[in-house]
Amino acid sequence: MDTWTFGWTLALIGMGGTMLVLWLLSLIILLIKKIFPHRPEPSAAKKG
Amino acid sequence: MESALVNGIQGLFLGVVNIGIGQVIMIAAACLLLYLGIKKGYEPLLLVPIGFGAILVNIPEANMMGEGGFLRFFYDAGVRTEIFPLLIFIGIGAMTDFQPLLQNPKIILLGAAGQFGIFITLLLALALGFDKLDAVAVAVIGACDGPTAIYVSSKFAPHMLGAVSVAAYSYMSLVPLIQPPIMRALTTEKERKIIMGAAKLEPISKTTRIVFPIVVTIFASILAPKGAPLIGTVMLGNLLRECGVVERLKSASENEIANIVTLLLGLCIGATMEADKFLKAQTLLVLLLGFVAISLDTAVGLLFGKAMCALTGGKINPLIGAAGISAFPMSARVVQAEGQKYNKKSYLLMHAMSANAGGQIGSVIAAAVMLSVLQGMGIVAG
Secondary structure, eight states, X not given: OOHHHHHXXXXXXXXXXXXXXXXXXXXXXXXXXXXXXXXXXXHHHHHO | OHHHHHHHHHHHTHHHHHOOHHHHHHHHHHHHHHHHHHTSOSSHHHXXXXXXXXHHHTSTTTOTTSTTOHHHHHIIIIITTSXXXXXXXXXXXXXXXXXXHHHSGGGHHHHHHTTHHHHHHHHHHHHTTOOHHHHHHHHGGGXXXXXXXXXXXXXXXXXXXXHHHHHHHHHHHTHHHHHHHHHHHHSOHHHHTOOOOOXXXXXXXXXXXXXXXXXXXXXXXXXXXXXXXXXXHHHHHHHHHHHSSOHHHHHHIIIIIHHHHHHHHHHHHHHTOOHHHHSSHHHHHHHHHHHHHHHHHHHHHHHHHHHHHHHTTSOSOGGGGGGGSSOTTHHHHHHHHHHHHHOTTOOOHHHHHHHHHHXXXXXXHHHHHHHHHHHHTTSSOO
């Protein structure tokens, strides 16, 4: 593989791949937050 | 008897007789690193052992990196095997609070944009005539993440480990000087004055904080298997922090293990700075490209921040894009200080922290993606 094919392939897939993986991660975080929402401690709730 | 005396005296002055100009220059450069670390406070935890290691390895006839040398022992055990940077990653994971990111997950995209400098620098390095894998090692300075740079360069270009590591850590400590002029150049005064709403400090459940590192490890490692050691060690450290049942392991990871490995890793990096290997025009190019990489990361992060600002109707201050790099939390503090210069009512810190935490994950993901693509292209073995 010549240098420029290597360079452009790695750069484009690298940038796109990083963006894609992090975007998917942000969706996963939203999903985890939905599945495990924060609930106030029972004692705190009573006090409140 | 006479010849024995002469030989004995010659042996005493062997170092003096054999010292070369290159070694003198490198010892002076090592002293400069010690000065920067001790007097100026630039990443002292790394620069002090690196500087001292560089002095030791340039002492003539001491043969510290030769077969059986004590620096060679640590180098073979920890750097060639890639164990040291991975152990440091466990410590980083144990020290990092990803809560700002969990509170504002969309901002993680700034952490991706903040890694684009890596890939643009890769093209620049190739244009300047670097070999493919050498160019990868130089480009990864743009991860703005010392252990990632060390991991990748020790894997693909061990002969450049010293230059890459020194560049990575030096520029990370210079973030407060490098970023502000780029921020001013790429944003308008109106944009810099944008007040972002108080960061939404929604509480995050403990279960979410525990599940996060486990899910990230499984998901990201399956997508980019070659990066599993990087992702896995950071997230292991974070799990130790968040699960709350292994306080001793968490404490050891962020203190004893991280400290011992930092010392040995620094010495080993210094040990790669032998005069005949380090004093080359290529080293200057590596230092220059490292600066370019971190500047490009900042620039692309800011441009992405501007795009988000436009898409949200001016609700996002583009300055937080500069915090999409991995220098945590220094970069977030720089953004906060810069925002305050233009609007005293502007508090960007929590938003910038989210972007900065995204940058921490982003740098590891970018390296993981890069390693997996290299494997897919057949450039490196599986």
